[in-house]
Amino acid sequence: MTTLVVGSQWGDEGKGKIVDYLSCKSDFVIRFHGGNNAGHTVINKYGKFPMHLIPCGIFNPKIKAIIANGVILDLEVLKSEIEALEKAGITLKNRLYISPRCHLIMPYHKILDRLYEEAKGKAKTGTTGRGIGPTYSDKVSYNGIRITDLLDSKVFREKLRIQLSIKNRIISALGEKPLSEKLIFEKFLIYRKKINPFIKEPYPIIENALKDRKNILLEGAHGVFLDNDWGTYPFVTASTVLTGGVTAGAGIPAKSIDSIVGVVKTYTTRVGAGPFPTELLDKDGEKLRERGVEFGTTTGRPRRCGWFDAELIRFASRINGYTGIAVTKLDVLDGFKKIKICTSYSLSGKKVRYFDGDAKFLANVAPVYKTLRGWSKPTKGIKNYSDLPKEAKDYLKEIEKQVNTKIQFVSTGNNRNEIIKL
Ligand code: GDP
Numbered sequence: 465m466t467t468l469v470v471g472s473q474w475g476d477e478g479k480g481k482i483v484d485y486l487s488c489k490s491d492f493v494i495r496f497h498g499g500n501n502a503g504h505t506v507i508n509k510y511g512k513f514p515m516h517l518i519p520c521g522i523f524n525p526k527i528k529a530i531i532a533n534g535v536i537l538d539l540e541v542l543k544s545e546i547e548a549l550e551k552a553g554i555t556l557k558n559r560l561y562i563s564p565r566c567h568l569i570m571p572y573h574k575i576l577d578r579l580y581e582e583a584k585g586k587a588k589t590g591t592t593g594r595g596i597g598p599t600y601s602d603k604v605s606y607n608g609i610r611i612t613d614l615l616d617s618k619v620f621r622e623k624l625r626i627q628l629s630i631k632n633r634i635i636s637a638l639g640e641k642p643l644s645e646k647l648i649f650e651k652f653l654i655y656r657k658k659i660n661p662f663i664k665e666p667y668p669i670i671e672n673a674l675k676d677r678k679n680i681l682l683e684g685a686h687g688v689f690l691d692n693d694w695g696t697y698p699f700v701t702a703s704t705v706l707t708g709g710v711t712a713g714a715g716i717p718a719k720s721i722d723s724i725v726g727v728v729k730t731y732t733t734r735v736g737a738g739p740f741p742t743e744l745l746d747k748d749g750e751k752l753r754e755r756g757v758e759f760g761t762t763t764g765r766p767r768r769c770g771w772f773d774a775e776l777i778r779f780a781s782r783i784n785g786y787t788g789i790a791v792t793k794l795d796v797l798d799g800f801k802k803i804k805i806c807t808s809y810s811l812s813g814k815k816v817r818y819f820d821g822d823a824k825f826l827a828n829v830a831p832v833y834k835t836l837r838g839w840s841k842p843t844k845g846i847k848n849y850s851d852l853p854k855e856a857k858d859y860l861k862e863i864e865k866q867v868n869t870k871i872q873f874v875s876t877g878n879n880r881n882e883i884i885k886l
C-alpha cells in the first residue's frame with residue numbers, strides 16, 4: 465500500500481499525529497515537498513517532537529525515512545533536528561536518506577523573505593520567514609544550489625560566489641549588510657559533515673519498495689489552501705501541496721498511490737494573512753485557540769480560529785481524490801453548547817463556490833451555517849466509536865455527509881494512541 469497524507473485546510477490539521485500513528489505499519493515514510501515552514505507535532509512514548517524536516521514516521525524503529533528531492537533544506541535546522549533525535553535515542557544510521565537533488569535554503573533566502581514581506585507592508589503574506597518563497601523562486605529560475613553542489617567544495621564555492629554577486633546587490637539596495645562568502649562557505653562545510661552520512665539518491669530505494677509492494681507513507685506538509693496554484697494566492701506557500709506534487713517531489717507515479725487520506729481538523733485554523741470565511745473573532749474563536757492550543761509549531765504565532773468549513777473540504781477531497789479523511793481534535797469541541805458547520809458560501813444572495821474567484825472574492829463571501837448541538841461528556845482519549853456521545857457522532861456524520869467522503873480515523877487527543885479507527 466502506498467498511502468498519502470494531505471493537509472486539507474490551511475495547515476496544522478494534525479498531520480504529524482496521523483503520520484506517526486500510520487507509520488507503525490509502514491516500511492518507508494517520505495517527505496516530498498516544502499521545507500521547515502512545516503511544523504508537525506509528534507507525541508508518543510519517546511516524548512514530544514516538533515518535526516520540521518525529518519519525516520514523522522521516523523519513530524517506528526523499523527521504518528526507513530526519506531527526504532525526497534522536492535523538499536528544500538535549511539541545513540542548520542536539519543542538523544539540529546538530527547541531533548535532537550539522536551539525543552532522544554532514535555537511531556538514524558542507515559534509516560534516513562536525503563536526496564542530493566534537494567535545494568538548499570541559503571542565508572540570503574531568509575533575508576530576502578523578510579525584505580519582500582517588509583516591502584509589501586500591509587499586503588504581506590505573513591510567511592514563516594524561513595526563506596521558502598525565495599528558495600523555490602531560485603529553484604525554478606535555475607539559480608538554486610543543491611545538496612549535490614555542496615558535495616563538491618569547488619562547485620559549491622563558485623555557485624555561492626555567483627549567487628552572492630546578485631543577492632548582495634539586492635540586499636544592499638534594500639538597506640541591509642551584504643553577506644560574507646567565506647563565512648557562509650565555512651558554515652556549510654560544517655553542515656555537510658553532519659549530513660554527509662545520510663545523502664543517497666533515494667530513487668532506486670523507492671523504485672524497489674514500489675516493486676516489492678512495501679508499505680509506503682507519504683507525508684504531505686502545509687494544507688490544500690496554501691497550495692501555490694489552488695490555494696488563496698498570494699496568501700499561499702511556494703510548493704505543490706496537492707496529490708500531484710508526489711510525482712515531481714518524490715519520483716512516485718500517480719497511479720501507484722493506493723490511498724489518499726485528507727487530514728481535517730474539526731474546526732478551521734490559519735496562521736498568516738489571507739481570507740478565512742468562517743473565522744471567529746469572538747469568544748468562541750478564543751475558546752478554540754485556548755482549548756486547541758492553537759499556536760504555531762514553527763513560529764509560535766497565535767493561529768486564527770473558526771468553524772468547520774465544508775465548502776473547503778469538499779473541494780479538497782475532489783481535487784486530491786481522497787479515499788478517506790482523518791478528522792482530528794474532536795476533543796477540543798467538548799463542552800461547546802452549539803457547534804456550527806459552514807455548508808456553503810453566498811455572495812450578494814447567490815450561492816458561490818470556493819473556486820469561483822480569487823482571494824479578494826473569498827474575503828467577501830458569507831458562510832451559510834448549519835447549527836448542531838454540542839456535547840458535554842469528554843471525548844478525550846476515546847478509542848471506540850461506540851463510546852462517543854450521540855451529539856459527537858451526529859457531528860461526525862454531518863461532516864461526512866457535507867464533504868461526501870468517508871471518515872477513516874477520528875483523533876481524540878494529541879497522543880499517538882488517542883484515536884478511533886473506523
Ligand atoms: P500538523 O502541522 O498538521 O502536523 O499539525 P501541528 O502539529 O502543527 O498542530 C496540531 C496540534 O494539535 C499539535 O499540537 C498536536 O499535538 C495537536 N493534536 C493533534 N491531534 C489532536 C487531537 O486529536 N486532539 C488534540 N487535543 N490535539 C491534537
Ligand code: IMO
Nearest residue numbers: 475476501502503591592596685686701735736
Ligand atoms: P504545516 O505543515 C501553517 C503558511 C504561512 C504563511 C504562508 C506562506 O505545519 O501544516 P511560507 O513560509 O511557506 O512562505 O509562508 O503559508 N504556512 C503554514 N501555515 N502550517 C504550515 O505547515 C504552513 N506552511 C506554510 O503561515 O501564511
Ligand code: MG
Nearest residue numbers: 476503504761
Ligand atoms: Mg504544523
